[in-house]
Amino acid sequence: MNFFWSPNPFLCPERLLKIGWSDKKEAATLDPDGLARLMAQVRPRLHRYCTRMVGSAFEGEDVVQDALASAIQALPTAGEIQHPEGWLLRIAHNAALDALRRRKRQGFAESDETLSNLADHGAQADARVAATASLAHFLHLSTIQRSSVVLTDVLGYSLTETAAILSVSLAAVKAALHRGRARLRELVDAPDDLKPSLAEADRERLRAYADRFNARDFDALRDLLSEEVRLDLVNRTRLAGRKDVSVYFTRYEQSFGCSLTPGCAENRPVLMARDPNVSSADIAYVILLDWVEDRIVAIRDFRYAPYVVESLTVQIV
Secondary structure (H helix, E strand, O other): OOOOOOOOHHHOHHHOOOOOOOOHHHHHOOOHHHHHHHHHHHHHHHHHHHHHHHOOHHHHHHHHHHHHHHHHHHHHHOOOOOOHHHHHHHHHHHHHHHHHHHOOOOOOOOOOOOOOOOOOOOHHHHHHHHHHOOHHHHOOOOHHHHHHHHHHHHOOOOHHHHHHHHOOOHHHHHHHHHHHHHHHHHHHHOOOOOOOOOOHHHHHHHHHHHHHHHOOOHHHHHOOEEEEEEEEEOOOEEEEOHHHHHHHHHHHHOOOOOEEEEEEEOOEEEEEEEOOOOOOOOOOEEEEEEEEOOEEEEEEEOOOOHHHHHHOOEEEO
């Protein structure tokens, strides 16, 4: 069961399909292989969008997975897709709205077009505000404000492209941007005294796990697995059961240079991985663990989705 470092066409930059926003020839011939390459190319962008829509980097990845599954299912009956990237973003937008509905949040509702002719002189400054805003800040914006600000100020789409992705008028996008940017500036300027905290039991479990991992004592880590443990190696594979999940540690045994540090992100305990095989950054990716008493019941490893770290504020504990 050699899954950990097997070749993955989704992660090979040289195989990415170069489909531009207005490349109609490619758009007319998008097939399953082309869609797979396009999804690999834009997946980090989809994650940045979905993360800010739902207010969580971890839940944002769940939404991305739902969106990609929907795109694969919709392709056979989609007909000619003039703008494949915009088509994927529209599907991701709808998936994010579904997630928000499931959480019983405020729906997509804002039709005021009175600000439709406002100039966009502050776009560059507002883009800096949006880039530094926390995920929690975005949740204080209405859904259309949030999506408009993320698409234009974070991802860099034009107003026309944003309106097309959201299937709303240009005037509605301008109005939502004006209000959303103003609200974000208020939130970013406000003092934030909240400090992340973890229960002492979570700290102890994280430290013990990291110490054993860094000491290469993988047999001790295997002993912590419950019989029904589940592994989600994000963007690669999923396994269930102690026997199959044990292979996960075997692959780390064969890869040198990775070390773990206990941390906190989104008020959750995380393991921060320093791994030169993935990135030279101080935090290459993160790992989530779920426990029942002293047994690990779930592992979610983002080694193959390092873009998730871009949207996280992680602190050492």
